[in-house]
Amino acid sequence: MTTMITTLCFSAIITLATGCSVQTVQPWERDILAQKKMQLNPAPLETYLDEHIYYSKEASSGGSGVGGGGCGCN
Amino acid sequence: MQLKRRHSLKKGVSIRNALTTATCTLLGGGASAQASATEVATPWEFDSALLYYSETDRVTAIEPVIKMRKELNDNEFINFRIVVDSLTGSSASGAVPMPFAQTFTQPSGNKTYTTNANETPLDPSFKDTRVALNAEWEKPLSRTLKSNLGANISKEYDYTSLGASASFSQDVNARNTTLTGGISLSYDIIEPVGGVPLGLTEMPDFADGEKILEDSDDTKTVVDLLFGVTQVINRKTLMQLNYTYGSSRGYLTDPYKILSIIDDTVGANFGEIINQGANDGASYRYEARPDSRAGQSLYWKVVHQFEEDVINASYRYYWDDWGISSHTIDMRYRYQIGGGHYLQPHLRYYVQSEADFYTPYLLDSNNTTVKEASSDYRLGDMTTTTIGLLYGVALTASSEFTFRGELMTQSGDEPSKFGALSNQTLFPDVDAIIVQIGYSFQF
Numbered sequence: 001m002t003t004m005i006t007t008l009c010f011s012a013i014i015t016l017a018t019g020c021s022v023q024t025v026q027p028w029e030r031d032i033l034a035q036k037k038m039q040l041n042p043a044p045l046e047t048y049l050d051e052h053i054y055y056s057k058e059a060s061s062g063g064s065g066v067g068g069g070g071c072g073c074n
Numbered sequence: 075m076q077l078k079r080r081h082s083l084k085k086g087v088s089i090r091n092a093l094t095t096a097t098c099t100l101l102g103g104g105a106s107a108q109a110s111a112t113e114v115a116t117p118w119e120f121d122s123a124l125l126y127y128s129e130t131d132r133v134t135a136i137e138p139v140i141k142m143r144k145e146l147n148d149n150e151f152i153n154f155r156i157v158v159d160s161l162t163g164s165s166a167s168g169a170v171p172m173p174f175a176q177t178f179t180q181p182s183g184n185k186t187y188t189t190n191a192n193e194t195p196l197d198p199s200f201k202d203t204r205v206a207l208n209a210e211w212e213k214p215l216s217r218t219l220k221s222n223l224g225a226n227i228s229k230e231y232d233y234t235s236l237g238a239s240a241s242f243s244q245d246v247n248a249r250n251t252t253l254t255g256g257i258s259l260s261y262d263i264i265e266p267v268g269g270v271p272l273g274l275t276e277m278p279d280f281a282d283g284e285k286i287l288e289d290s291d292d293t294k295t296v297v298d299l300l301f302g303v304t305q306v307i308n309r310k311t312l313m314q315l316n317y318t319y320g321s322s323r324g325y326l327t328d329p330y331k332i333l334s335i336i337d338d339t340v341g342a343n344f345g346e347i348i349n350q351g352a353n354d355g356a357s358y359r360y361e362a363r364p365d366s367r368a369g370q371s372l373y374w375k376v377v378h379q380f381e382e383d384v385i386n387a388s389y390r391y392y393w394d395d396w397g398i399s400s401h402t403i404d405m406r407y408r409y410q411i412g413g414g415h416y417l418q419p420h421l422r423y424y425v426q427s428e429a430d431f432y433t434p435y436l437l438d439s440n441n442t443t444v445k446e447a448s449s450d451y452r453l454g455d456m457t458t459t460t461i462g463l464l465y466g467v468a469l470t471a472s473s474e475f476t477f478r479g480e481l482m483t484q485s486g487d488e489p490s491k492f493g494a495l496s497n498q499t500l501f502p503d504v505d506a507i508i509v510q511i512g513y514s515f516q517f
Contacts, residue, residue: 023309032310033310044121045122046476046478046512048157052159057452057482058458059400061392065256066239067241069226070233072230074328
């Protein structure tokens, strides 16, 4: 049941995001993409702290990048 | 030509700004390029935060962190990050609650602690301070190729981690696509209080017996590989897909976790720990995990801007050779209030399946034949749900203040129980609050 809900949510996100076709964006059309809030990781410290929490509390980690550093996390 | 395209620019954005953006992008930005007008003397960018994390009746962490970033040359940056992580409180030992009080020997072997009847055993000696340093150097190698080299070190009183990473990003398709490859290596040294217990040996009574040690310390090595594609979908949408492979070898066990040995012979003590109250027999064993682990993940992210608001959503599927698989959905919606203020709700849902060797307890009838076992709830069937809200305000053009509060709950299904275990809660919910204050500025 949980897996089904997860899959449905995932499908909904993909549909939402890919409902638009891929367009070539020229350099002079990047005013929106250049904004900080449009970066893949607009808040690196928040991301770092969240990843540290979930690394300590869950059995899965990573995915978004490499590097970082380990911890005992007992 | 650019003037003719003025109609495609967002209302209110000047041609000058558009040209600045275009110039910066041409100079080295890729699919995820930031507009950073190069000036003669670039300032240091500071990003700071203070995190407070607290679990009900368990661990509390206070974590200040500061990151410094400076542009050395065109699109060449150095980054430094310093973190201090102060932990206090109690951590679940792995033993199960019993209808009577239980006394445990602390890892040091010098003290004991007692857990009340019907309460989850928590080791109150959990206290640690971790300091972590990280440095990164981003350098363009050509107009379309960029490198990122990193190094990190962290130190706790019983754990040291040394690491290095390298990643390379190549822009193609008129900079609408970025291909990324990365590798990281780390070498960790574990020096547990009281030494490294030999897996699945008995936790000695305080009065007599001695911990059977594998050694005074042990090590592990971790290698992570990443291959990723970032694609500009349109002027308002960016998408990323990563595949990662990670391999860990060495001591992957938690040296402080134990398992209860439960009497499974029908009789007066059915479902209770064995040797309860005895001075010459152990009731618990130290856990033991495999000495290698290989995990993989697929990670997908999309960032899309509506009129002014931005949605940042990701999904990760993870699986490994311990039998664990997980799904993670993370979503942040940045709602622009106006005047530089914004609110950002955050939802995260995580579900994992248990490790092959996860067991909430050992049975007395077969506990000596088991080769690997852990009752660490973090390896069990489990879900984590996080809900939060962040408020942010731009104080000036180069400084921002943020405040966020989140609630996190971890829960799992109760395992099969019998006898004295039947009335116990073996997988209690873990609730935590997360509060963070952030301030970024230039100097």
